[in-house]
Amino acid sequence: MTVKVVVLSGQALETALDDVARLRIAVFRDWPYLYDGDHDYERRYLGTYRESPNAVLVGAFDEGRLVGASTGTPMEEHGDEFGTAFLPTGLALKDIFYCAESVLLSDYRGRGLGHAFFDAREAHARALGRKFSTFCRVVRPDDHPLHPSDYRSLDGFWRKRGYTPLDGAIAEYCWKDIGEARETAKPMQFWIRAL
Numbered sequence: 001m002t003v004k005v006v007v008l009s010g011q012a013l014e015t016a017l018d019d020v021a022r023l024r025i026a027v028f029r030d031w032p033y034l035y036d037g038d039h040d041y042e043r044r045y046l047g048t049y050r051e052s053p054n055a056v057l058v059g060a061f062d063e064g065r066l067v068g069a070s071t072g073t074p075m076e077e078h079g080d081e082f083g084t085a086f087l088p089t090g091l092a093l094k095d096i097f098y099c100a101e102s103v104l105l106s107d108y109r110g111r112g113l114g115h116a117f118f119d120a121r122e123a124h125a126r127a128l129g130r131k132f133s134t135f136c137r138v139v140r141p142d143d144h145p146l147h148p149s150d151y152r153s154l155d156g157f158w159r160k161r162g163y164t165p166l167d168g169a170i171a172e173y174c175w176k177d178i179g180e181a182r183e184t185a186k187p188m189q190f191w192i193r194a195l
Contacts, residue, residue: 003067003108005116007124008057016059017046019066020103027103031148032140034177052077056124060104060113068104070117072097072124075134082136085171085190091132097125097195099135114154118161126195133195135163136171136188162193 008016024046025037049055049071060068075083075096083093099121104113118133125133137154140147169190174183 003060003062003111003113005058005060005113005120007120008059013057014050016057016066016069017043017050020046020057020059020069020071023066023069023103023105024101027105028101029178031146031151032138033175034146036176036178036180046071048073048077054128056121058117058120060108060116062108067108068102068113068117070102070121071100072121073100074098074128074130079173081173082171082188085136085169085188088168089166095131096192097121097128097130097133099125099133114157115161122195131195132192133163134166134169134190134192136190138173139170139187139189158191163191164193166190166192 006012021039021042024042025035025039028035028037049057052073054077055073056071058070059066074094075086075098076093078098078100082098086093086096099118102114102117104117122133135158166189169192171188171190172185173188174185176183
């Protein structure tokens with residue numbers, strides 16, 4: 001495999017942000033996100049990873065071309081709607097590292113890159129002294145009209161890595177689905193593991 005996974009910082013991170021934005025728009029367009037992405041929004045959102053000294057951006061490169069990326073930040077540095085979801089759990093935000101997105105072009109899936117993304121982010125979280133690693137996924141109804149019949153959930157992959165859904169930790173996040181006129185709120189279920 002020619003793909004190299006590297007943690008990006010400084011100028012390398014800055015250079016990759018437009019490509020990460022394009023990846024997010026392309027990958028999240030598919031089920032289950034159905035995201036009708038906007039490049040300007042993506043650039044603003046990804047600026048967080050440039051500005052936060054404790055954030056991480058991991059890139060997967062095939063002969064210099066970015067084919068996948070994953071990100072993470074300390075939970076208290078992410079959006080308020082995500083931190084609020086942890087209030088009923090009794091967990092302190094300062095103990096939690098949020099593994100934000102992992103986006104990978106479909107031709108590169110099944111090669112262990114998802115594990116490499118989690119390994120890098122979890123190592124970063126441990127280096128920051130975090131006790132837990134978390135991420136969230138959108139919850140869509142099984143009978144959604146755009147649910148593809150051949151879709152394979154990632155639940156098994158996440159469980160093998162030690163993650164489980166965290167009861168009561170559900171956030172709402174808004175975006176515009178493809179084919180829709182406006183943004184709507186979607187439930188986002190958090191999964192967690194001890195580090």
